[in-house]
Amino acid sequence: MKSYITKIFLGTLFFLSLSLSAQNLSKHQSMVKGNCNMCKERIETTAKKAGAKSAVYSIDTQTLSFETPEKISADEILKKVAEAGHDNDSYKASDDVYKNLPACCHYQRDSESPVPAMNHSDSTKKENEFFVKGNCSSCKARIEKAAKYAGADSAEWSAEKQTVILNFNPSKTSADKILKKIADVGHDNEMYKTTEEVYKKLPGCCLYDRNIPFGDTNPNVHYDESAKKENHSNHIGSEDHSSHSASEKNIEQVNIIGSKAATSIGKKEAGLVFNIDSKELLKAACCNLSESFETNATVDVSFSNAVTGTKQLKMLGLDQKYTSLTKELLPEIRGIASAYGLSLIPGRWIESIQLTKGGSTVTNGYESITGQINTELIKHAEKSETSLNLFADFNGRAEANITHVEPINDHWTQTFLLHGNGTFGDTDMNKDTFLDRPKGTQINAAYLLNFNDLTHSGFGSHFGINFVKDERTSGQIGFDKKIPQAQQNLYGVGIDISRFQVWNKTGYVFKGKPYQSLGWMNQYTYHQQDSFFGLRNYSGNQHTYYSNLIFESIIGNTNHKYKTGASFLYDGYNETYLNNQFKRTETVPGIFAEYTLTGSKYTLVAGARADFHNLAGTQFTPRLNFKYDFTPKTILRLSAGRGFRTANVFAENQQYFASNRSIQILENGGNIYGLKPEIAWNFGASLQQEFKIFGRKSTIIADFFRTDFQNQVVVDLDRSPQLLTFYNLDGKSFANSFQTQWDFSPIKNFDVRLAYKYYDVQAQYLDGKREVPFMAKHRGFINLAYSTNKNSKEGFWSFDTTLNWVGKQRLPNTSNNPSEFQLSKRSESYAVLNAQISRNFNKKLRAYLGGENLTSYYQKNAIVDFRNPFGNYFDGGMVYAPIMKANFYVGFDVTF
Template identity: 55%
Template sequence: MKTYITLLFISVGMLVSAQHSILKGKLFTSTEDGIVVPINGADVHWKEHPVMKTVSDSLGNFELMYHAGLYNIIAEKEGFVQLEMKIESVNEPVELFMEAEKTAGEKSLNEIIIRERAKAVSIKSNSVSLTYTINKSELLKAACCNLAESFETNPTVDVSTTNAVTGSKQIKLLGLDQKYTSITVENMPEVRGLTSANGINYLPGTWINSIQLTKGGSTVNNGYEGITGQINTELLKFKDKNFTHINFFGNQNARLELNVVNATKLDRDWSNTSLIHLNGRFSKEDMNHDGFLDMPLSKQVNAMNILRYDGIQKNGWGSIFAVQALYDKQIGGEKKFRESTDRLTQNYYGLGIENSHFEIWNKTGYVFLNKPYQSIGLQTKYIHHNIDSYFGQRLYIGNQNTFFTNLIFESIIGNTNNKYSLGASYLHDSYNEDFENVNFNRNESVPGLFAEYTNTSLKNLTVVAGIRSDFHNLAGTQILPRLNVKYSLFPKTTLRMSGGRGMRTANIFAENMQYFASSRKLHIKQNNGDVYGLEPEIAWNYGISMIQDFNVGKVKNTFTIDFYRTDFTNQVLTDLDHSAQELWIYNLEGKSYSNSFQAVWDIFPIQNLELHFAYKWYDIKAEYMDGKKQVPFTSKNRGLFTASYSTNETDKKSKWVFDFTLQYIGKQRLPDTSRNPLEFQKRAYSPDYGLMNAQISRHFSEKLRLYIGVENLGGYKQNHPIIDSENPFGSYFDTSVVYAPIVPAMFYAGFDVKL
């Protein structure tokens, strides 16, 4: 390890200068009448070095910095087919013709390659890690009201309801809880700490421009916490023209949502984007007649403002400044519960969860105009989050203040075949929590250093090696290496391998709030650690994947398989088996691992029709106090089928879109309730079942879309999800043994308007 670190830092220090010049060009397209017109606002960048980019002006002109090792440029703009061109001579101006998005397949025009329209979900071809890009069209395929629900049609991420009373949703990556995934917004930490419980529900789907989902160890530049991967969300922002988006959504359970996004250009370099989200659930529904609300009543106000400066082409500087404020409240429990009279009493069982959130962040970057391959960026973020909650007569109050900053310098060694980044980070978390009138508080201070080296010298091979060292005041110094390799075995066959180490400190209350609505008594088995008396969680993750593109006749196919293993050297376990009336939390003593295998087959049989088949297999076990067991609430086998079809109409702006999703969820091990009285026992394993979702959208124009849909079309639901629902203050009351939906088919409708 010492040799590796020494060689890495010696390599990134060998910086030499490189020659550069300017490539000039012009972008055109043609109208339906055949008139040739320039394209304004198209993004143009080097395929080999995407950071070196520019934007075409009102006359279609662009200028792009060039240096040795760059060969291909890419031009892209919403509404046009992506264009790629090989540059033979940088001294000759180039003229590029872009075609409006209307045909699929590939066409060749001299050296220009016109590719088929962008897929709703695609694997980033230039990424050395296995990274999926989920764009806006994929988010429109279902009732995507927040980030958690945006993965309902995605085979890589599992979405599940975790509690029969709160109805909150959680996601899993590689079969492990979302707490092991780094969830970021604009590549800065977002869902972590006290927001672990509900934070993924606080990112409205209409605010999202795209999602980048990385499986396995991600770049060291983004921190030390990502063990199973990273989910990064890019927000909607002003791009090349003013716009206002309005979205309204409603379902039969009186869940209503209103979203407004307004983007305005202030002057040549400045723009502003305002995002507003309002939602509420206003109807008391008890469809299974157990006396409890199927979903809590709720209301949320969420607003963000993004001020952006883009002077990269003029002076090398770019900056984004954003502020967000959120208030969310949920009230659930028995249908007869009234908060004003019954809170914290035994009149009727009730729960209330009140979250307030404020954050302010900035990203500022500078590209050296005389060395466009060289840049420096600073990220800074402050978060204040407060939870005030009660579950029957149990109280939990939490307060978090977080400051994060990250400085990254990127450059090359000789040419762009040898890139490197160096950086320093600092993370400070201040927590103050009260659980059942016992106070827990701590301060985590974590300065860190990191370096990453990328080599593309060998044909078809890319290697990214990184290492970071974080000096945690409570968890000690942590050395975290990560390695990613991509190799193009054949023109249509790509192999990827990854390995790395991750670390995190557990937030045991926020991460286990789904169990607080039960009568289980919490026990913390301390281990002389400095975080709740527990030691940090540390794990190694390894993975390999293969992507194969092939044609059967004229039908395009893509087949992807991957296998990942996660080995915990230390873990904070949540034990529901030791006693059905207790919840034990303690450090791992023994082995804990996760094996994840996934196979995906994508077929594009005819124009505008996409078919996707996926199968997943999990083997996830840990050594609990009572022995080695399969982790509960995890299906060993899962399957997914999605179909999407859109019509072609004469005006090329209006169309019908049909989307269908079928999920298979295999049996899951359930927590042990065998020592309960017979009437309060659950079976050891859940039955397997299937879920269907469907949606029909009508695009009347580029500015208006109406949609209707149904979730859980087959109506499958878990019967009697609450144990001893007639005695909520008794010792057997338990709302946490949830493995399936608790409500039948749910119909919804909505519309989008673009102004």
């Protein structure tokens, strides 16, 4: 009985203590500023650590509900919440703490109420005009489409005023309904604020400043109503460089991050990505893709041949073939197109370029080793627009470009692109009787058709077709291409190229799931080259079919994203060199998966793919990119990845065909020319730091990349000056690349870019390890760009100049030649200066005048034994510097 009474007594005490404890808890509710789920987690965790027994934060109502015991005051809790970065009823977070919050957590502060007092623009604000935030023409299209979808008869959004003028029937809809729909698609307005999740999924250039009051001019927006090239790209299943929604990533990925800088470094991407706008391409004589990087410090551009005049790109100290070159994220310059493909993409067709250093995403394939260069063609305009560009230099080269972009209706847009060029003059500046560049013509035409209906059906599609005919003749002055080489004494080179492409990219965004999408890309390419180099001939044709299917979704929430899919690549090659025929077919089905983890200060992208190559065997390709934001202005990136490729030894080394070197292939049991595939690992690290100097934004970035070859097809020029030998690597081959770049603006409209690069590139040859030839260890770069007032009604002037300094390079061994035909072991260092002056008379007309290689440095011995081109010692491939002196050009652009 006593035991029973004791249990009742103890139970009563227990429940009484619980009751008393509950009675001692105080309930509180306070206004706390926040934006997203990350804010919610931070606020609730901080409150509980500060002593709250429970804490629940509502993003929608901006309120924190919490309970505290008697000994803890609400004031203490709210003080700790403010110290964590969130303004509230009692305390305001310090500016430093607020600025160090992740970008998605930058809520609107008390001094910037959702509908602040109107400023100067309010006096002209109409009754049916409403403040709506945005940046670019993509924002304009999205806002106006959303308004019409909500019932507006018409809508006109102005980037300059940040307002939309609505015309609607009040009996059918209301301004409230329309503005709510505009907020639903990502644009803050004076009635509604979009959710942080939707805002974060906008494309990069659409991420407007949410903290600037309505009616104020956004200082970060440089919007040109006349600009048709807003740097969009209709990628279907494209690489996700930032926090884009699936609907935007797979249908309309915007590549320029933030303001409309001519070149910018993407701060959101896990990898090191440079976004090059069409404005950057106007700084130089950008006649084709090979000339698009003259003002860029990352890519090295050099002449590879003194007879054919072709240019090649190098990145991270390695040849162009190790960089994945894509167009519209589809395989472009590879295989037989390797030597001359850069000249087949006109510069005036380019809307933007994305340059990725180091391993890129596995969704784009396995061939990228040193990075990826993706080119986007013009395909965006608010209204029908036609542009004409005419260009000519003082040495007989001329070209014309016509681009026409036309919105057909709300969903369809078409683009016509036409290019023609010709080189007609005999240019021989070093007086060696050989043309410094080939003569000939090119006709290039493309048609693009875009469909975008994300709002209703969730579908988007992009179609393209391209045809190129290019004919070139080079060699000694007076050579007649119509007469067979064997019937004339003059040495000649003839190169005829025909190329046809057709492609389609289609994407679908699942209804009610903007984070989930399906994209499918397909492309067919036919490339034919017929050529001769003196008495030796080379011809080849390539049929390529590429298909890539990508599914994208999330795991739980948008902090955990994944992509998975399958690809297929078919390459059919048929090559003839001299009397030898080389035919092969490569089929490569593959599967891949990629996971993206996004935290408050970091982004991790981990992916892997398996490709089942019929000739190279099964290949496993893992890649990893990691970004950590120490602060919003201090960013560390790390990357690692594997890549593999099959070498096309003839097509990729045509610069040595204009010589009398015999080709020797030391077979190693492989299935492609008797050689095994090339396999390499790339590791990289970079540090990006932003700060202010002269009161203006400045950025320094330093990066280091190392490429280690597990296997490589070595191109050996040293065994004998009369031999070109190919064999598989037996030993070590590596490339170390260090670059530091500083971008700053000392005064308004004056941009300065300084860079220094160091390369250490070595390979194990048959007779020992040594430096790879034609690669300078040290390089310097200076680019200066100044413009007068761009807002002037009378137009403005632009001045651009670029200085490239190239250090000494190791040259191939020619010691077995007679002394008069021997080259020194190392080249001279030299500098090349390019400059351009342009005048924009208005938004429709621009004229420009420029000069290339104004230092007039040129390689005097570009061709070994040029007097005897059919002799044993003739060699036109020993080029380490420009072969032309200063060259001047003029041109103009007009828009109709």
